[in-house]
Amino acid sequence: MSEASHPAGQFTELEHLASAADRLREIRHHIHHHPELAYEEVATAALVADKLEQWGWQVTRGVGRTGVVGTLKVGDGARSIGIRADMDALPIVEQTGLPYASGTHGKMHACGHDGHTTMLLGAAEHLAQTRRFSGTVHLYFQPAEESGIDSGAKKMIEDGLFERFPCDAVFGVHNHPGAEPGVFLFRKGPFMSAGDKAIITIEGVGGHAARPQLTVDPVVVAASIVMALQTIVSRNVDPSQPAVVTVGSMHAGTANNVISSTARLELSVRSFSPEIRALLKKRIVELAESQAQSYGAKALVEYIEGYPVVVNSDAETEFAIEVARELVGDDKVVAQTGILMGSEDFAFMLQQRPGTFLRIGNGVGEDACMVHNPHYDFNDRNLTVGAAYWTRLVERYLGQ
Incomplete structure (x- = not known):
């Protein structure tokens, strides 16, 4: 042209x-x-x-x-x-x-x-x-x-x-x-929202699937944490404020007759204000750690701030x-x-x-x-x- x-x-x-x-x-x-x-x-x-x-x-x-x-x-x-x-x-x-x-x-x-x-x-x-x-x-x-x-x-x-x-x-x-x-x-x-990532590593006690009483099952802990995380947006965030907490990845174990020692969750976290962003981080860490402790396990949370x-x-x-x-x-x-x-x-x-x-x-x-x-x-x-x-x-x- x-x-x-x-x-x-x-x-x-x-x-x-x-x-x-x-x-x-x-x-x-x-x-x-x-x-x-x-x-x-x-x-x-x-x-x-x-x-x-x-x-x-x-x-x-x-x-x-x-x-x-x-x-x-x-x-x-x-x-x-x-x-x-x-x-x-x-x-x-x-x-x-x-x-x-x-x-x-x-x-x-x-x-x-x-x-x-x-x-x-x-x-x-x-x-x-x-x-x-x-x-x-x-x-x-x-x-x-x-x-x-x-x-x-x-x-x-x-x-x-x-x-x-x-x-x-x-x-x-x-x-x-x-x-x-x-x-x-x-x-x-x-x-468009800020986008953060959280990685939760759960440390339990592994063992034989037939003897769960001798273990601290990280899969059960992970499941409890996943359900608890659903309350953050519904019960901690002002309903007028947009926010998302999604568990996009959940991994634990390699065999049906083995209780794993660890489990891992990966979260996608979205928000529109610095205050809500800080609140989401605080509650994710608190819930993961307290839920794990209640089962006798330990949760380590790596929180990575991504795009603004x-x-x-x-x-x-x-x-x-x-x-x-x-x-x-x-x-x-x-x-x-x-x-x-x-x-x-x-x-x-x-x-x-x-x-x-x-x-x-x-x-x-x-x-x-x-x-x-x-x-x-x-x-x-x-x-x-x-x-x-x-x-x-x-x-x-x-x-x-």
Whole structure:
């Protein structure tokens, strides 16, 4: 597409990216077929970097270990903008049966990061061709969003992301099963929860299954702790405050005739305020230790604080909403959607710069398979929509 494709004063429209649909689909399917876990995104990062260089972007590799930053400066504008896409996959065995399904057993793009990366690549190509802005664009292709701890956003920031590639505002997107493709969802203020992890190790006394009186059974202790944990949100947290405590993993023993010496629980903990976050930690530790003690066992609790709350700034969110309305119309924009109990390490970037994290619908009904599911797939209908949105956002932000 040439400069002539955009009449003077006109910003990018959906139809301007229509010719890129097949090309973007091919890129997305390639990334999907070659998934890489956190900090293993070597091939994905190389693909991103090579594409950006082909299109004339200045490329910096190895930011935050496997991250890539593309920079494009046009004109003499003093403003700068940053846009982030995540690249990592999940340790899930894919069951979609698609022709481009994961070629690596046990690894899968089950959260749509292949789509997020491809949408931003589509914008990168179009911006390089049209160059209808004045200022600097930084594209942050981030590793390890799924790590939960020591995440890619945090690692890139520690590697000097905003000092080396500064921006006045930063933006990011995630797909959203449950809304139609091409529908944009926004929220000012707190949007996605803080996400913490707790590991409870129960130390009992193992022995023969036929002589339980000579043991302290950690399985029974673990079961008691699991049930006790259910009272934290229902009985300790103010009902008007959102909070989640989920026991996602429970392990003990190796044989039916052996009472194990230890058991292990892993918890996912979500909250929206520092006070509730502190309360959840306090009660989890107290309940685990006291329940174990009541059985003559011991509970050791390792509590790991993960991602902070995603807090979108008002001005940047309002601007992003305005751009979406211009691109897709009022009927495909939700200006103040509900809070989400999922967590997102883009929150670290929003602690450093004003900006917004938005969502784009991935399908409803039969097409609304949840993320982190072996049957999930990113909706290719979003590729050109997302690319057009990022392009127009840059043109508008660096054209004001």
